[in-house]
Amino acid sequence: MQFSSLLIEEAVNAFASLPGIGKKTALRLVLHLVQQPPSESVHFAQAISTMRANIQHCTTCGNLSDQHVCSICRDQRRDQSLICVVESIRDVMAIEETQQYRGLYHVLGGVIAPIEGVGPSDLNIDTLVQRAQHPEAREIIMAISPTIEGDTTIFYINRQLESVDVAVSNIARGVSFGGELEYADEVTLGRSIVARTQL
Amino acid sequence: MQFSSLLIEEAVNAFASLPGIGKKTALRLVLHLVQQPPSESVHFAQAISTMRANIQHCTTCGNLSDQHVCSICRDQRRDQSLICVVESIRDVMAIEETQQYRGLYHVLGGVIAPIEGVGPSDLNIDTLVQRAQHPEAREIIMAISPTIEGDTTIFYINRQLESVDVAVSNIARGVSFGGELEYADEVTLGRSIVARTQL
Structure with missing residues (x-):
């Protein structure tokens, strides 16, 4: 892909470095940002960098957290x-x-x-x-x-x-709720019979 | 989608505001950035904000450009x-x-x-x-x-x-190169006969 602008090229490469985003999708995203007011890109970039700079792993449970201990562990x-x-x-x-x-x-x-x-x-x-x-x-x-x-x-x-x-x-393993029995895979169906529960 | 972290929520919302990116994909991208070193997110955010702040439309042709006049228009x-x-x-x-x-x-x-x-x-x-x-x-x-x-x-x-x-x-309109004639749509095929060129 040839770019007439180095700025666009670098922004496209930044997006394309993310998993599942190719060069074409990256270009679409960059052109979208160009069409929006500059404040939108500022907000976008800020959300990402603020998140990465401040996010931490909860020291108790390992969950992602804004603080030393996550909101779930703090919830009495x-x-x-x-x-x-x-x-x-x-x-x-x-x-x-x-x-x-x-x-x-x-x-x-x-x-x-x-x-x-x-x-x-x-x-x-x-x-x-x-x-x-x-x-x-x-x-x-x-x-x-x-x-x-x-x-x-x-x-x-x-x-x-x-x-x-x-x-x-x-956690319980067995056939899914709402699924047709005939479409359940053999292993799941077989185990669900062995591990049947009393009504 | 419930987030135990406000920082993650805001970063996910930022990604999800882009076209073609849903909440699930956005979360995947954010978690990817969390797993990478912080410098990667800084670089990513910087590429986006620098691009948006400095990009301009070429005053001659309207193409996106790093400068007043784009590299194509400048190329003598x-x-x-x-x-x-x-x-x-x-x-x-x-x-x-x-x-x-x-x-x-x-x-x-x-x-x-x-x-x-x-x-x-x-x-x-x-x-x-x-x-x-x-x-x-x-x-x-x-x-x-x-x-x-x-x-x-x-x-x-x-x-x-x-x-x-x-x-x-x-620009010429007609059947695509490398395409099978039988699969070309009627209008294209019909017009390509009317607009045939002398060999």
Whole structure:
């Protein structure tokens, strides 16, 4: 792509460095900003740089936060005895979206994946064990993706928590609500029969 | 979407205000920036704000430019007698990409579209007529999209240039190179027969 303007070229390259944005999309975004009043670009750039400069990881749970401790951990109305273990911040948001959970979280920052070079020491597992030892903690809920790496992680954490006086549970796995049974994959359907629950 | 961080929320909203970027994509981009070193976000924000603050429209042709007059208009090696009329900056880039044209450009900034409230006075047509009157100008090439609005614009500009001593041409319309004839649309194929050229 040839640019008659170096300024445009640099802005396009900046956008194109983001994942999933190619040069053509980047150019479309830049030309959009050019058509808008300059204040819009100033606001846009400021939101990004302010965010990056001030964002931090919650020292308790590892969630992204504006402060030292995140708003979820600070919320005293939440059930302090429940800790839901998730892979990433995105999972925290997905669970919050359901409005079904009022406990706390613990963000691991990934799952154990030896092939990709991610071992237990790369994840926030030590801090989880510390939190589980707190007298207030009653149950650790594992909300990890049902993959081989996810199950490995659950197994590892469960072993670490064996000596701690805390219940460890796993979120339910089975057929999706609203899905047709015949379209559910074999493994899910098979497991959902084995793990059936009493009515 | 619920955010536990106001900083993240504002950055997501900034990205989501761009065309074609939804909240989920915006969040993905923001989380990507969080995972990168802060310098990356600083560089990104700076590229955008510097671009918007300094970019200008070339006073001659209307192209986006770092300076008062764009690099194409300043280039004395280009054929100063040819002016290619296009709708937008994107078309300039598309034609430059072909490396088949070494003349100058004139960016209209759109086409005449009464339904959308775009009249001739909203476009850079007056400046085009002025440029066409320059003794050096020999030919005006219309490279406008072959739509009803585009043809209206070509017709209007052609009439404005009637009294000016300059040739006016239209880029060739016909079947695409490399395309199968049977898949060409009827109108294009029909017109390509009517407008056949001698070998």
